[in-house]
Amino acid sequence: MEALAVRLSGLDPYVDGAIRIVGFYDTLMRRRVDLPALARASAGLAECVAGIRLHGTGRTIRVSPHGTEASPPQQPASTTAPITLDDEEIGTVWLERAGSPGPLDEVLLDRLAIAAAAAVERYGPARTTMADPALVELAISAGSDEAARARALRLLGFAPDLPVYVVAVRSRLPLDRLGGLICPARPVKAAPLADVGVILAATVDPARFPADVRAGIGAAGSPDRSWRQARTALRFTTPREPVVRHTDLGALALLAEVPRDAARDNADVAAIGRIADNADDMEALDAYCATGSLRRAADLLHLHHSSVARRVEQIARTLDIELTGPTGLTRARLALTVWRLHND
Structure with missing residues (x-):
């Protein structure tokens, strides 16, 4: 394969450039560089501003070709590419090139997106919001033993000393976006379960739910109990009160029984x-x-x-x-x- 690449690069300058870009990012990935280093390297290689944004946290990195933080305002992107991890789009990379995109910009951004996904997976924040529904169900099921529940939570990214709130939601918004909104900077996982969406989060800000979302929020503690509370709270939601905390129901929660x-x-x-x-x-x-x-x-x-x-x-x-x-x-x-x- 390497011999073929060398032969092709000798015949086509585009292929030669593309192979060099692939090798450039392979080296960066082997060195396990983080997102800021990736942005600096990309801006230097492209000789224009390079940017990286993560949807879940809203974190944005813009670097000039000189390796310094790019000054505002942000210019229109000349080329963009999605960052995907586990089939979920978790962010975007782009170049801010004056004039037309360069012939190798798409190749550069494709490799930058792959390297950025690897960096996110390695360094955080939480890998992806969407999780295996079977793993989420194991974490919140009353029938799970504590050892299985602890293992499921660990695989989902929740440390043993981390509080876990369970949220039951009905929403037209994708669960990954909703999870990122209500818990933007701490571990959060989501999965569809039967007719309701489930979000597990280290913290929940009720004020960050969009207006058209119905949500019941369980108390922190045992995820199986928090899940029961979240489902109950969801039943009490109305158009006038679309988000309900179980702890706010008090004795009214008995009516659900x-x-x-x-x-x-x-x-x-x-x-x-x-x-x-x-x-x-x-x-x-x-x-x-x-x-x-x-x-x-x-x-x-x-x-x-x-x-x-x-x-x-x-x-x-x-x-x-x-x-x-x-x-x-x-x-x-x-x-x-x-x-x-x-x-x-």
């Missing part, structure tokens, strides 16, 4: 079912139950309080519950919650 038949036979829950097809009634009842005040519910709904008062009065007649009293309001809140737990 009410059997379906018992819920269906309860008069208050059955009454909620009678208005469930009327979206306006359900929205008004939800706002009133959430605030306990007609005026605050009206503000929430962007309606005049007299309109909300008439609607709540009509709902009260349908439910046969006196909603203006504390007992009736509590009954309505509980009934609405239980109905949602079994119908959402």
